[in-house]
Amino acid sequence: MRVRTGRFRLYAAVARSGFRRYATYRTATLAGVFTNTVFGLILAYTYIALWDERPGLGGYDQSQALTFVWLGQALLTVMALMGGGFEGELIERIRTGDIAVDLYRPADLQTWWLATDLGRALFQLLGRGVAPMVVGALVFDLALPGEPGRWLAFLVAVFLGVLVSFAIRFLVALSAFWLMDGAGTTQVAMLAGTFFSGMLLPLNVFPGALGEFARALPWSALLQVPADVFLGKHTGVDLLRTYAFQIGWAAALLTAGRLLQAVATRRVVVQGG
Amino acid sequence: MEPDLIAGPDLIELDxxxxxxDVRKKTGFLRREKHEVRAVDGISFTVPRGEMVGYIGPNGAGKSTTIKxxxxxxxPSGGRLRVAGIDPSRxxxxxxRRIGVVFGQRTTLWWDLPLIDSYRLMHRxxxxxxxxxxxxxxxxxxxxxxxxxxxxxxRQLSLGQRMRGDIAAALLHDPEVLYLDEPTIGLDVISKAKxxxxLRDLNAESGTTVLLTTHDLTDIEQLCKRVMVIDHGRLMYDGPLAGLHEAGESERTLVVDLERELPPLEVESARVVKVEGPRQWLAFPAAESAAPLxxxxxxxxxxxxxxxxxPDIEAVIAKMYADKSTS
Amino acid sequence: MDDSVQARNGRTRARHGLAQVRDGVRAYRLISGMWIRSLMAYRLSFAMTAFGNFAVTAFDFAAILLMFSQVDRLGGYSLSEIALLYGATCTSFGIADLALGSMDRLGKRVRDGTLDTLLVRPAPVIAQVAADRFGLHRLGRLVQGAFVLGYALVVLDIGWTPVKILMVPLMVLCGAGIFAAVFVAGAAFQFAARDAAEVQNAFTYGGTTLLQFPPTVFAKDLVRGATYILPLAFVNWIPALYVLGRPYPLDLPTWTAFAPPLVAAVLLALAGLAWRTGLRSYRSTGS
Structure with a gap:
C-alpha cells in the first residue's frame, strides 16, 4: 500500500512538472491564445455562412455550430491535435538512444509520459482554452450549458479525450523504434487528428457512411464527443455510453502501447541500447 | 590597393x-524599472599583427561583449574601434571575410549536417x-x-570533436584575426591539450593574430605572452602574465604534510591560512622563490x-579588484 | 553639401545596396542548395514528407468539398468560384512558405544565441535565416494549391480577355510577395517578442484560411481590417473577383484590381524596414 502511494506521489510530481514546463512560457501562451482567437473568428464566419444556407445542418442550430468552432480552438492544444505534446521529445530520445536510460529507470515509461502529458493538457486547458472561449462567447451568441452538471460531464469527457489522445501519440512515438525518424508517422497522425476529430468540420456534417465511419474512430473522442457532451447531445444513459466509447478506445490503445513498449524494450536490450 | 594593410602595425585598435x-527589471506586478548597465566602460588597447593575447576576467565582466x-x-555605444582598419559594426x-570566430558555447557549424557540408559551404x-x-x-x-x-x-560529435571542427571552420578562409571565446570550456584534458x-603552432607558423577569452589560467600560461584583465567593464591590467601576479600581489600556497597535528606553524614571510589535521596551508608572495621557505x-x-x-585566475583578479577599490 | 557629392553618395549607397542583395541571393542559393542535397540523400523520406505536406493542405480543400456536399453555395459563391479563391491564395502562400517558411525560427535563434553565429559570416543575416533548414517538402502545399487553381480555371465559365488572362499569374506572384512580407515582418516581430512565433501564424496560416472563402462570408469589420490595415485582400480577393466579374468588397473601385504589385512592393519595403529595425535593436542590445 505504501509503495502505491509513493508511486502516485512520483507521478503527481511528474505531472506537476509537465504543467510548470508549459506555464513558464507566458509570451508563447499569449501568442497562442491570439492565434487561436483569430482562427476562431475566421472559422466562425464560414460556419455562419454554412448554417445560413442549411439551418439545422448535422442537428446543430447556428449557435451550437459556433460553440463547436470555439470548443475546437479551446481544445486544439489540449488534445495536441497538431502535435506539440510529449511525443516530439520521446521520439528524439528514441532517435538519439537516450531511451535506453529511461527503460532502466524504476518508473514505468508509459505512465511517466502519461503523467507529463496530463500536466501539459491541464495547463493548455487553463492557459489556452479559456481565453478564446471567452472571446467567442463575447462576440457570438454561444450555446453555453446552464447547469453545472453538464460542465462537469464535459470536463470528464475532456479528461477521457486526453487519455485517448495520449494513447494515440504514444503509439506514434514508439513507431520511431522501427522507422528511426518519427516524421512520417507524426504527420499522418496529425492529419488524422485534424480530420477525424471534427476539427476541420464537425463529424455530423460528414455525409452518410463517411460520417458513420469517422464517428467510430478513436479521434472522435478528442473533440466531437466532448463538444457533443457540452452541447447536451448526450445525457443520462447515453452519456454513460459515450464515456464507455472513450474509455474503450483509451483502454484498447493504451494496451496496444504497452505491448509495443514491451516489444521495443526487448529490441533495445538485444541491441544493447 | 589595400589601404588597411598600411594603416599601421596594430590590427586591433580600441579607444x-x-x-x-538598458536593463528592465521587474520590481513588482507589471512594474518595471529601467536602469543602465555599463557592460564595457571605456576600454582602450591595441593588438599588433601576429600577437596572441589572453583576455580574461570573471563572469559578466564584459569579455563576451567586447568580442561581440x-x-x-x-x-558600441561609444568610443572608437577598428579591426584591420574596418569599423566592425558598420x-x-x-x-x-578577414576574421575567424569560435564560440566555445555554441557552434558556427550547421548542426544537422555532416561536418564536410559546413566546410563546403564556407568554401563558397x-x-x-x-x-x-x-x-x-x-x-x-x-x-x-x-x-x-x-x-x-x-550534432553527433563530442564537445571536443566539435570544438576542433569549429576551429577548422574558422580558419579555412585564412583570417587575419582569430577570436576564441572560451575555446577549452567543458573539454577533457586531452582535448584541451590538442x-x-x-593554436600555438598556428600562431607561430601562419602568424595569425589570436585573441582568446578563457576561464582557464593554463590556457593563458601555455599560449599567451600578454594578458589583459577586464572586470566590471574596465581594463584592470595589460601586460605579461608574470606581471599579473605582481600587480595582483598574489600569493602562492605551500601545502605541508606534517608527521602529526601541530598548532599553526610560525615561519617568517609566510602565514598559515588553513589547518586540517596534520596538513597546513601557507601563503607566501607569488614573486618569491619557494625554496628558502x-x-x-x-x-x-x-x-x-x-x-x-x-594562484588561480579568479583569486588573482578578486585580489586585484579588492586592492584597487580600497586604494 | 554640394549636389554632385550628394549624387555620388546616393550612387555609392545604391551600388552598395545592390551588392548586398546580390550577396544575399547568392548566400540563400548556397545554403538552400546544401539543404536540398542533404534531403536528397534520403529520397524516400523526402517523398513521404512532401506527400504529407500535400495531403495536410489538401484536407483544407476536402473540408470545403464536404461543406459543398451539404450546400450548393456559400456566401453566394459556387464551389468552382471558391476553388479559384482557394487555389490562388494557396499557391501564393505556398511560394512564400517555400522560400521563407524557416524564418519563424528567428525567435528560437535569438533565445539560444545562434543568431550571433550568422552575424559573423559574410552574408546578409536575412538570407541566412530564410535559407536555413530549407524545406523542399513544402512544395507539397504549393503543388496542391496549383492543382486546385488549375481545376478552377478549367471548370469556370469566364469570358476571358487578355487582361483577365494576365491577371491570374500576376495575382499569384503579387500574392506571394504580400505573404513574403508577412513572413519577414513576423520574424522581425520576434526580435521584440522571442516566444511569440505563433502570432505570425494568425496572419500567415490564418490569412490564407480567410482568403479561401469569399469576402461576403465575413463581417464588414473583418473585411475592412483585411483591406486597409493588413491588405491581404489584394492577395486574391480583389484580383480574383475582377476575373470572376463579381462585385468587390466594400464597394472598392475597379482599378484596385491592378493595385497588387504596388501593395506587395510597399508591404515588402515596410517589412524590410521592420527587419532592419529589429536587427539593429538586437545588435545594440544583444541577447
Whole structure:
C-alpha cells in the first residue's frame, strides 16, 4: 500500500512538472491564445455562412455550430491535435538512444509520459482554452450549458479525450523504434487528428457512411464527443455510453502501447541500447 | 590597393570603447524599472599583427561583449574601434571575410549536417580559391585529427570533436584575426591539450593574430605572452602574465604534510591560512622563490610531504579588484 | 553639401545596396542548395514528407468539398468560384512558405544565441535565416494549391480577355510577395517578442484560411481590417473577383484590381524596414 502511494506521489510530481514546463512560457501562451482567437473568428464566419444556407445542418442550430468552432480552438492544444505534446521529445530520445536510460529507470515509461502529458493538457486547458472561449462567447451568441452538471460531464469527457489522445501519440512515438525518424508517422497522425476529430468540420456534417465511419474512430473522442457532451447531445444513459466509447478506445490503445513498449524494450536490450 | 594593410602595425585598435545596456527589471506586478548597465566602460588597447593575447576576467565582466563588438555583432555605444582598419559594426560583412570566430558555447557549424557540408559551404560563401581551400582543409584535417569525423553530422560529435571542427571552420578562409571565446570550456584534458597545441603552432607558423577569452589560467600560461584583465567593464591590467601576479600581489600556497597535528606553524614571510589535521596551508608572495621557505619549515618541523600551488585566475583578479577599490 | 557629392553618395549607397542583395541571393542559393542535397540523400523520406505536406493542405480543400456536399453555395459563391479563391491564395502562400517558411525560427535563434553565429559570416543575416533548414517538402502545399487553381480555371465559365488572362499569374506572384512580407515582418516581430512565433501564424496560416472563402462570408469589420490595415485582400480577393466579374468588397473601385504589385512592393519595403529595425535593436542590445 505504501509503495502505491509513493508511486502516485512520483507521478503527481511528474505531472506537476509537465504543467510548470508549459506555464513558464507566458509570451508563447499569449501568442497562442491570439492565434487561436483569430482562427476562431475566421472559422466562425464560414460556419455562419454554412448554417445560413442549411439551418439545422448535422442537428446543430447556428449557435451550437459556433460553440463547436470555439470548443475546437479551446481544445486544439489540449488534445495536441497538431502535435506539440510529449511525443516530439520521446521520439528524439528514441532517435538519439537516450531511451535506453529511461527503460532502466524504476518508473514505468508509459505512465511517466502519461503523467507529463496530463500536466501539459491541464495547463493548455487553463492557459489556452479559456481565453478564446471567452472571446467567442463575447462576440457570438454561444450555446453555453446552464447547469453545472453538464460542465462537469464535459470536463470528464475532456479528461477521457486526453487519455485517448495520449494513447494515440504514444503509439506514434514508439513507431520511431522501427522507422528511426518519427516524421512520417507524426504527420499522418496529425492529419488524422485534424480530420477525424471534427476539427476541420464537425463529424455530423460528414455525409452518410463517411460520417458513420469517422464517428467510430478513436479521434472522435478528442473533440466531437466532448463538444457533443457540452452541447447536451448526450445525457443520462447515453452519456454513460459515450464515456464507455472513450474509455474503450483509451483502454484498447493504451494496451496496444504497452505491448509495443514491451516489444521495443526487448529490441533495445538485444541491441544493447 | 589595400589601404588597411598600411594603416599601421596594430590590427586591433580600441579607444575608449563603451557598451551600455538598458536593463528592465521587474520590481513588482507589471512594474518595471529601467536602469543602465555599463557592460564595457571605456576600454582602450591595441593588438599588433601576429600577437596572441589572453583576455580574461570573471563572469559578466564584459569579455563576451567586447568580442561581440570586435566581430561586429554588437554596435558600441561609444568610443572608437577598428579591426584591420574596418569599423566592425558598420562593415560587418566585409570584416567577416578577414576574421575567424569560435564560440566555445555554441557552434558556427550547421548542426544537422555532416561536418564536410559546413566546410563546403564556407568554401563558397567566403569565396575561398579552390587550391587554398584544399590546402587549408587538408592541414586542419591532419592537425586537428578530423579525417574520421568529416561525414558525421555535427550534432553527433563530442564537445571536443566539435570544438576542433569549429576551429577548422574558422580558419579555412585564412583570417587575419582569430577570436576564441572560451575555446577549452567543458573539454577533457586531452582535448584541451590538442586545441592548445594547434593554436600555438598556428600562431607561430601562419602568424595569425589570436585573441582568446578563457576561464582557464593554463590556457593563458601555455599560449599567451600578454594578458589583459577586464572586470566590471574596465581594463584592470595589460601586460605579461608574470606581471599579473605582481600587480595582483598574489600569493602562492605551500601545502605541508606534517608527521602529526601541530598548532599553526610560525615561519617568517609566510602565514598559515588553513589547518586540517596534520596538513597546513601557507601563503607566501607569488614573486618569491619557494625554496628558502621550504628549507625553513623543514629545519624546524617534522615534514613528511609538500607541494606548491599556483594562484588561480579568479583569486588573482578578486585580489586585484579588492586592492584597487580600497586604494 | 554640394549636389554632385550628394549624387555620388546616393550612387555609392545604391551600388552598395545592390551588392548586398546580390550577396544575399547568392548566400540563400548556397545554403538552400546544401539543404536540398542533404534531403536528397534520403529520397524516400523526402517523398513521404512532401506527400504529407500535400495531403495536410489538401484536407483544407476536402473540408470545403464536404461543406459543398451539404450546400450548393456559400456566401453566394459556387464551389468552382471558391476553388479559384482557394487555389490562388494557396499557391501564393505556398511560394512564400517555400522560400521563407524557416524564418519563424528567428525567435528560437535569438533565445539560444545562434543568431550571433550568422552575424559573423559574410552574408546578409536575412538570407541566412530564410535559407536555413530549407524545406523542399513544402512544395507539397504549393503543388496542391496549383492543382486546385488549375481545376478552377478549367471548370469556370469566364469570358476571358487578355487582361483577365494576365491577371491570374500576376495575382499569384503579387500574392506571394504580400505573404513574403508577412513572413519577414513576423520574424522581425520576434526580435521584440522571442516566444511569440505563433502570432505570425494568425496572419500567415490564418490569412490564407480567410482568403479561401469569399469576402461576403465575413463581417464588414473583418473585411475592412483585411483591406486597409493588413491588405491581404489584394492577395486574391480583389484580383480574383475582377476575373470572376463579381462585385468587390466594400464597394472598392475597379482599378484596385491592378493595385497588387504596388501593395506587395510597399508591404515588402515596410517589412524590410521592420527587419532592419529589429536587427539593429538586437545588435545594440544583444541577447
Amino acid at each position: 575608449g570603447v563603451e557598451k551600455v545596456f 563588438m570586435l566581430t561586429g555583432i554588437l554596435t 562593415e560587418r560583412t566585409r570584416l567577416a 560563401m567566403y569565396r575561398i580559391p579552390d587550391a587554398r581551400y584544399k590546402e587549408n582543409l587538408d592541414r586542419c584535417v591532419e592537425l586537428l585529427e578530423l579525417a574520421e569525423l568529416l561525414d558525421v553530422p555535427v 586545441v592548445r597545441g594547434f 621550504v628549507a625553513r619549515v623543514a629545519e624546524r618541523y617534522p615534514m613528511v610531504d609538500l607541494s606548491v600551488r599556483e
